Structures are given as C-alpha cells and as structure tokens.
Amino acid sequence: MDDATTELTERFERYCDTKDHELPSDVLAELQSMLRLYSISAEELDFKWQAYSIKMGAEGEKMELKSVRAFKRTIQDTLERESRGKAQQRTEVKRERPTPRGKGGDMYDMIEGLIPNTPRANGSAVKRKSNFDTPSGRASKAHLMSSPAGGLTPKGDTSAGPAFDFTTRVNANDITEQFMSSDMALPDPPSEPPTVPRMKLKANTDMSKFSYRTMTMKLSEASEVLDDRIDEFRQLIQESMGLDDGAFGNPSLPSPNQIIAVGRIASDTSEGKLNTASLVLEGSRRMGSGRRVPLKVDSLPSYNFFPGQIVALRGTNASGDIFVVSEILSLPLLNPPATRPEELDAINTRYLDTPDSDPDNARPLTMMVAAGPYTTDQNLDFAPLHTFLDNATSAYADTIILLGPFLDTEHPQIRTGDFDAPPNAAPDQATMTDLFRHHISSALQDFVARNATCNVILVPSLRDAHHHAAAFPQDKFNKRDLGLGAAGKMVQCVTNPMTLSMNEITVGMSSVDILSMLRQEEISGGKAKGVNFYERGARNVLEQRSFLPVFPPMSREKYIKPVEVEEKLVEGEGEDAADEKPSPFLPIGTPLDTSYLKLGEMLNVRPDILVIPSVLQGTVKVVESVLVINPGTLAKRRAAGTYARVIVQPAKVTDEERQRGVAVAHRLWERSRVDIVKI
Numbered sequence: 001m002d003d004a005t006t007e008l009t010e011r012f013e014r015y016c017d018t019k020d021h022e023l024p025s026d027v028l029a030e031l032q033s034m035l036r037l038y039s040i041s042a043e044e045l046d047f048k049w050q051a052y053s054i055k056m057g058a059e060g061e062k063m064e065l066k067s068v069r070a071f072k073r074t075i076q077d078t079l080e081r082e083s084r085g086k087a088q089q090r091t092e093v094k095r096e097r098p099t100p101r102g103k104g105g106d107m108y109d110m111i112e113g114l115i116p117n118t119p120r121a122n123g124s125a126v127k128r129k130s131n132f133d134t135p136s137g138r139a140s141k142a143h144l145m146s147s148p149a150g151g152l153t154p155k156g157d158t159s160a161g162p163a164f165d166f167t168t169r170v171n172a173n174d175i176t177e178q179f180m181s182s183d184m185a186l187p188d189p190p191s192e193p194p195t196v197p198r199m200k201l202k203a204n205t206d207m208s209k210f211s212y213r214t215m216t217m218k219l220s221e222a223s224e225v226l227d228d229r230i231d232e233f234r235q236l237i238q239e240s241m242g243l244d245d246g247a248f249g250n251p252s253l254p255s256p257n258q259i260i261a262v263g264r265i266a267s268d269t270s271e272g273k274l275n276t277a278s279l280v281l282e283g284s285r286r287m288g289s290g291r292r293v294p295l296k297v298d299s300l301p302s303y304n305f306f307p308g309q310i311v312a313l314r315g316t317n318a319s320g321d322i323f324v325v326s327e328i329l330s331l332p333l334l335n336p337p338a339t340r341p342e343e344l345d346a347i348n349t350r351y352l353d354t355p356d357s358d359p360d361n362a363r364p365l366t367m368m369v370a371a372g373p374y375t376t377d378q379n380l381d382f383a384p385l386h387t388f389l390d391n392a393t394s395a396y397a398d399t400i401i402l403l404g405p406f407l408d409t410e411h412p413q414i415r416t417g418d419f420d421a422p423p424n425a426a427p428d429q430a431t432m433t434d435l436f437r438h439h440i441s442s443a444l445q446d447f448v449a450r451n452a453t454c455n456v457i458l459v460p461s462l463r464d465a466h467h468h469a470a471a472f473p474q475d476k477f478n479k480r481d482l483g484l485g486a487a488g489k490m491v492q493c494v495t496n497p498m499t500l501s502m503n504e505i506t507v508g509m510s511s512v513d514i515l516s517m518l519r520q521e522e523i524s525g526g527k528a529k530g531v532n533f534y535e536r537g538a539r540n541v542l543e544q545r546s547f548l549p550v551f552p553p554m555s556r557e558k559y560i561k562p563v564e565v566e567e568k569l570v571e572g573e574g575e576d577a578a579d580e581k582p583s584p585f586l587p588i589g590t591p592l593d594t595s596y597l598k599l600g601e602m603l604n605v606r607p608d609i610l611v612i613p614s615v616l617q618g619t620v621k622v623v624e625s626v627l628v629i630n631p632g633t634l635a636k637r638r639a640a641g642t643y644a645r646v647i648v649q650p651a652k653v654t655d656e657e658r659q660r661g662v663a664v665a666h667r668l669w670e671r672s673r674v675d676i677v678k679i
Contacts, residue, residue: 004035007042014176015049017062030068038075043533047519048075050617054560054636164376164638166383171678173391176642179620179627180673184647187364189396190353197453198350198365199398201492202501204604210475210495212596222594226264226551229597230284233310233331234262240332251281251313252291254320261323263288264551265309274307274523281313281323293317296324302526303328304536306518308551310544331543336625337506337605338663341653347503348650362650365503366397370634370643371511371613372405372461374440377412377563377637380419382439384635384679388643389447391679395645397454399502403511403613404461406440407432409588410562414465432466437483448487456491459498461511463588471591472512472548473497473599497547497600499607504651504666508607510547510600512590515614515630517554534621538628541612545602548590559587560615563637608668609646618642618676622669629674640679647673 008031013023034045049063052071234248237260249259263281267274280292295313297303305311312329339347351362374385392400413419414432421430422438444456460467460474469475474496484491494500497510518537528536540549562585609627618632618641631644649671657664 004042005032008032008035008045011042011046012049012063015063017064023063024065026065027063027068030065030072034072034075038079041529047533047616051560054615056638164378166376166381166387166635166640169640169679172640174678175675176617176678177619177676178674179622179669181670184364184649184673186395187366187647190363192354193396194353194453197398197455197490198353199367199455199502200350201399201455201457203494204499204501204506205495205497205599207476207495207498209596209599210469210473212475212593214469214471214593217593217595225594225597227284227286227290230263230282230288230310231286233312234284234287236332237262237312237329241329248287250288251283251315251317251323252288252293252320254317256316256318258314258316258326260312260314260329261288262310262312265305265311266292266307268292268294274305274521276523276525279305279523281311294322296322297525300325300328300526302528304522304524304528304540306522306540306550308549309540333542333624334545334602334604334606336665337504337608338665339504339651340663341658341661344504344651344653344664350503351650364650365399365648366395367399367401367502367646367648368392368395368397368643369401369403369611369629369631369646371403371631372463373408373411373633373635374406375411376635376639380411380413380435380439382443384640385440385443387679388634389443392454393447393450397451399455399457401457401459401507401509401611403459403509403611404467404496405463405465405511406458406461407436407465408461409463409465412563412565415562415585416565433481436466441483441487444491445485445487448490452490454490455502456487457500458491458493459509459511460493460496462496462591471593472553473593473596495599499602505609505648505668506605506607506666507609507611508547508602509611511613512548513614514541514548514550514612515616516559517550517590519616520554520558521550532621534619534628534630535623538610538612538621538623538626541610542602542606542624542626546597546600547602547612548592548597548600551592551594551597553590553592556586556589559589562587608666611644618644620644620674620676625665625667625669627669627672627674632676634679642676642678645675645677 005028008028009023012027012031016023016027018024031042031045034040035042040048049071052074237243238245238248243260247260249255249257249261251259251261251263261281261283263283265274266280266282267278268280269278272278276297279295279297281288281295282292283289297305310331312331313323313325314327314329315323315325317323348359348362351365352359353363357363368388368391370385370388374388375382376384389400407414409415419435421427422434424438425431425434448454448456458477460469460477462470462472462474467474467477476495477493479488479491479493482488482491482493496512497508499506499508501507515534515537518540519533522536522540524531524536541547565585606624606626609629611629611631613633614630615633616630619630621628627646629644629646632642634641634643648668651664651666651671653664
C-alpha cells in the first residue's frame with residue numbers, strides 16, 4: 001500500500017459506517033480517482049469532504065459509494081463554474097454606450113418611458129404602473145440585514161435540503177475523538193453534591209481595556225502597532241539566541257553578506273491565495289525601512305507561511321531585488337505555566353466535595369466546552385443548548401465554557417426577522433437582547449438552579465446579533481442586560497479573547513475560527529506539508545503568541561456562505577419592490593480594530609488549555625505541552641454537532657519538588673482526558 005493510499009485510509013475510514021470503520025475498496029477507488037483528476041492532496045480532499053458535509057447538513061451521513069460520487073460531482077461542478085467565470089472575465093470588454101437615437105419615437109427618445117403607458121418604439125407598452133404614493137427608501141431594500149421594505153419580505157429558506165429533527169438524531173453521546181495519556185474513566189457522581197464551587201476563577205486579561213470605541217482607528221496608530229510587533233519579536237529572538245545587533249539587517253538593501261531579517265509575511269497582490277511567487281517580507285521602519293522585498297524559498301527543506309506571520313529568516317540579497325532564504329529561525333515560545341508546591345496543595349483541597357471527603361480519592365474536575373451556533377438553521381428552539389446543559393447537569397460539571405455565537409447574525413431567521421417576539425416583550429418594542437433573555441438566559445437560570453456550584457463562562461462572538469461590540473478584540477457582554485437574576489452569581493461574561501486561571505489551570509479561549517482561517521490562507525512545502533494540519537495550525541498560534549495571527553484576516557468571500565433566503569411579495573405593496581433585488585448576503589467575517597490588536601495576544605505564559613473552536617471537525621491535540629481543543633460547533637445547519645468534555649485529576653507533587661521549593665510545571669496533559677462528544 002503506497003503512502004497516498006495509506007493517508008486516504010487513515011483520513012476517511014472514520015467517516016465509514018462499516019465494521020471497524022473499514023474503508024470499502026470501491027470508495028477508496030473513487031477517492032484515489034479524485035486525487036488524480038484534481039491534483040489535490042489527501043488532506044485537502046478531507047477538508048473538502050468536511051465542507052461538503054457541513055453544506056449538505058450530512059453530519060449523520062456516512063461515507064458510502066453513493067455519497068462519494070455525489071461529492072465528486074459537486075467538486076467537478078464547482079471547478080467548471082470557476083473555469084467558466086475566469087473565461088468570461090478574460091473575454092469581457094467594456095464598451096461605451098452609444099448616444100441613444102430615436103427610432104420612431106421622439107427626437108432623442110427622451111419622453112419614452114417617462115409618461116405612463118407611453119408606447120415604445122417597438123410597439124410594446126411600459127410594464128411599470130404609475131405610483132404616486134410616498135416612495136419607500138431604496139437604502140432599506142439594499143441589503144438583507146436591513147428591515148424589509150417595499151414589496152419584499154425575506155423569509156427563511158426551507159427548501160435547501162431535507163428537514164432535520166434534532167430529537168431523531170443518531171449516535172448521540174458517541175465519542176468521535178479522545179485523548180488521554182493513561183487510562184482514565186469518567187468520574188462517578190458524588191455521594192454528596194459539593195456545597196461550594198470546586199474551581200476558583202481568576203482573570204489573567206485586563207478586561208477593562210476592551211471597552212474601547214470602535215470605528216475610531218487612526219492609520220498612524222495602526223501602523224505603529226504593526227511596526228512594534230515586528231520589533232518586539234526581533235528583540236525576543238536576539239535575547240533568546242544571544243545575538244548582537246550586527247546579526248540583523250535590512251533585507252531590502254543589496255548586500256553579499258548573510259543577515260537575519262525579521263518581518264511580516266505578506267502577499268504582493270491583494271487578490272488570490274498566498275503562493276511562493278507572491279511571497280514578500282515586510283520589514284519594520286526601524287530595521288527594514290518599512291519596505292517589502294520578494295522572498296525566494298525554493299531551497300528550504302520545509303516551510304509554512306501565512307499572511308501576517310512574524311518570521312526570522314537568514315539569507316542574502318545580493319542583487320537588491322530578492323531575498324534568498326537559507327534558513328527559517330524558530331521563534332521562542334512563552335514559558336509554560338507553573339505553580340509552587342504549597343499552592344498546589346491548597347488547590348487540591350478544593351477537589352473535595354465535602355470537608356469529610358477522602359483526599360486520596362478526590363473526584364476529578366469536569367469541564368465542558370461548547371461553541372455556537374446553538375440551534376440549527378431551521379428554527380430557534382435551541383434544543384442542542386438545552387441538551388448540552390442537561391448533560392452538564394448529569395455529569396456534575398464544575399465549569400462550562402460557552403463560546404458564541406448565541407444569536408447568530410447569519411441564522412436565516414435572525415437575518416430576516418422571521419420569528420415571533422418573546423412573550424414577555426411588546427412586539428413593537430422587542431430587541432435582540434429580549435430574544436437572548438428568552439432563549440439563553442432562561443436556560444442558564446434553569447441550569448444554575450439544578451447545579452448551583454458550576455461556573456458558567458460566556459465568550460462573545462463577532463456574529464452575536466445582540467452584542468454592542470462588533471470588532472476584534474471584542475468586549476464582554478453586559479451582564480446586567482442579560483436578565484440572569486440569581487444565576488448571575490455563577491455566570492461570568494468575559495472578553496474575546498480571554499485567558500483565565502481555573503485553580504492552577506491556565507485556559508486561553510477565543511471564538512474566532514482561526515483554524516479555518518489558517519487552512520485557507522497558509523502555504524506549506526517540504527516536511528511541513530506532512531505535518532497534521534491541526535498541529536501545524538495550533539503551533540502557529542502558539543509561536544505567534546496571538547489568538548489572531550493572520551493579518552489581514554480572511555476576506556468575507558472565503559467563508560462558508562450562509563443559507564440563502566427567499567423573498568415573497570407583501571400584499572398591498574406596490575409592484576416597484578419586485579424590481580428591486582437585495583444585494584447578496586456575505587458572511588460577517590472578522591472585523592478587526594488594528595489599533596487594539598495587542599489585546600488579542602497571549603501574555604506572560606503559554607496556556608495549559610487552548611480553546612479555538614472551528615467549523616472543522618472537532619479534535620484535540622497536544623502541541624508544545626498545550627492541550628489544544630477544537631470542540632466543533634454544537635449545532636450545524638441541518639445536523640447535530642459536538643462539544644468537548646475535559647476531565648482533570650489533581651496535580652501530584654513529589655518530595656523532591658517540595659524540597660526544592662520552586663514552581664512546578666503543571667504538565668496538564670499527563671493528568672487529563674479530553675473527549676469530543678456528539679450532542
């Protein structure tokens with residue numbers, strides 16, 4: 001079995017509903033055919049299958065010959081459409097419209113069409129009827145995000161694929177992926193429920209800095225922030241490697257001597273994907289005169305680049321036209337978190353459910369992590385969220401982390417306003433915050449009433465329709481507006497991104513889908529291409545010390561398109577509205593306030609756990625001693641999703657470590673179990 005066949009088998013057998021998930025030979029033959037026909041790698045084909053499943057709502061659908069052939073036809077149709085579009089762009093020639101001349105009408109054909117029912121030159125009558133009513137604003141009909149006006153009312157699409165009933169989902173509670181360094185069973189329910197929270201929370205992020213005013217960014221400030229980031233990394237590299245100032249140089253200046261150039265990866269074109277031909281290095285004003293220089297990386301045995309990445313390259317620029325790279329220097333990582341032995345002893349006492357519990361048999365901590373959307377595109381019943389909270393209650397979870405979006409701006413009913421107002425709000429005065437209280441706050445209140453010692457952490461998303469902050473880095477929810485009542489004591493609203501200490505555990509989290517962004521924007525070659533993408537992407541996040549290392553963020557056109565909505569004519573409105581078509585709805589994307597980009601960086605230490613949710617399949621990896629968790633999304637468009645369950649045992653301190661009296665590394669992955677579970 002060759003390498004390509006082996007990789008295909010490893011990647012796609014998990015999708016098969018056969019004995020031991022064995023990949024059928026006919027399915028394997030079709031997959032091999034697609035690799036040859038479209039000249040793509042097994043990894044890229046895997047991602048295309050995941051995107052296809054998300055689009056079709058086929059999470060429960062297993063890979064079989066019929067579905068693989070339909071998948072193949074979809075890829076072929078997409079390639080043909082792209083080919084036709086490119087051919088049309090090449091052949092399109094803009095022509096000036098000639099001055100209109102009369103053909104049997106008035107002298108310059110100017111009166112034609114202005115007077116109602118004026119016959120045209122060819123004898124046809126004007127279709128548009130006169131309308132002397134007050135005209136409705138055109139701006140209100142220009143986009144689906146605006147309120148319906150004129151004769152069009154958006155309505156949620158119900159024809160894009162089969163209907164999905166969450167209650168009839170299959171394989172609920174199945175574990176799709178699992179990590180544990182040693183055998184670790186799920187903890188048994190406590191004999192007596194804990195009387196106080198077993199996890200103490202502490203914010204490692206200054207959340208007060210996130211309450212900035214958006215849309216006030218100055219270009220000079222943004223430029224300084226980007227410039228300072230390059231200089232900071234140059235200083236870090238110089239200190240970690242013990243280099244002199246003379247080792248660094250300006251890559252844009254011609255010189256036969258080898259230098260180290262620190263700068264930001266960029267593309268020489270604003271369109272298209274980054275490739276080796278468009279690769280440029282942007283230097284800081286101090287060390288690179290702020291110029292961009294093309295890079296030649298053909299001789300490198302391994303490379304992985306993406307826009308916005310800060311890199312340290314060793315090479316020469318003999319001609320002054322291109323910087324020839326001979327080596328990529330590794331960036332220094334943040335130190336791992338550590339805690340003193342006496343502090344760990346104090347923390348371990350919190351594991352006890354009651355003061356009389358046996359310290360030698362302390363029940364492990366349970367954390368559960370979920371990311372939005374929390375309901376399918378077909379309704380706003382939030383059944384997946386209620387099921388998740390029920391599971392957390394039965395598991396006696398100590399902390400649950402809920403990452404947005406909660407009220408998803410891209411949900412067809414939220415976009416169009418095609419939903420009933422909450423019963424406790426006047427229909428003409430109801431807001432999105434009222435909708436949040438009705439669906440989300442009420443569910444959290446019920447959960448806290450059942451599990452009074454569980455911490456609830458809410459992380460906002462750029463797609464939350466009710467939130468006032470719409471740019472990254474993003475401010476927290478205003479808890480007073482959420483109407484949580486007595487449950488508010490256990491609910492903590494945090495910023496996006498956020499770093500928290502939970503007992504001794506450091507957890508970094510952000511609702512930005514950085515994994516999808518890196519997959520779309522990166523280029524890899526040599527040995528780096530053979531590394532698992534999830535590990536490669538997580539390492540990039542950790543090395544760059546940022547929750548959003550891609551700059552500029554991925555364009556909105558590259559995201560998965562939201563479900564289309566249909567329109568209907570409102571009775572009693574004029575026919576003019578039928579001639580007006582709304583502009584296409586684009587995904588929200590990642591609005592970024594560059595002036596505050598530093599708020600999106602990791603500070604001081606690497607996290608023990610890094611939570612970076614994505615629409616890609618849920619997974620867990622250990623990268624540079626960090627548990628990297630992608631819980632997936634709790635709900636997909638027409639399918640159930642996944643969440644993450646984390647079990648953590650108490651830290652053990654040896655006698656030798658106690659004698660030394662220095663801080664002990666947490667090594668969390670050695671005492672943890674992480675499951676990716678189907679809801």
